[in-house]
């Protein structure tokens with residue numbers, strides 16, 4: 001199960017990604033929003049990241065206009081490693097090296113096809129562990 005949320009800057013991209021995941025037979029919890037009414041992206045980040053932290057979801061997807069604000073907010077939350085993605089290469093590395101538990105994208109930055117390819121590249125990759133786990137441990141040390 002994957003959890004997804006967006007602000008008003010990316011609700012259309014969210015619908016595209018939800019449909020793509022469902023077509024692949026993947027269950028998705030869609031936390032909204034569902035229209036262009038203005039909301040504050042830190043609230044969306046908090047809601048989705050709290051769900052990711054329960055351990056009940058494989059990972060979370062956060063979307064806003066650029067992906068920047070919502071990824072900054074997510075990375076303030078202990079235990080969250082949110083990767084702002086603009087390419088398939090970065091998506092692959094975000095899993096292989098950073099074991100990101102949340103990915104962020106921008107609905108006003110990426111076209112739907114690229115966003116789908118980025119999501120698929122992230123899901124197809126495997127965390128490599130080893131020295132990358134040591135580095136992740138050091139990231140979480142910074143939370144203290």
Ligand code: RB5
Pocket residue numbers: 007008009010041064065066067068069070
């Ligand atoms: C909302 O207008 C916009 O600021 C937000 O979606 C995002 O791009 C912020 O980083």
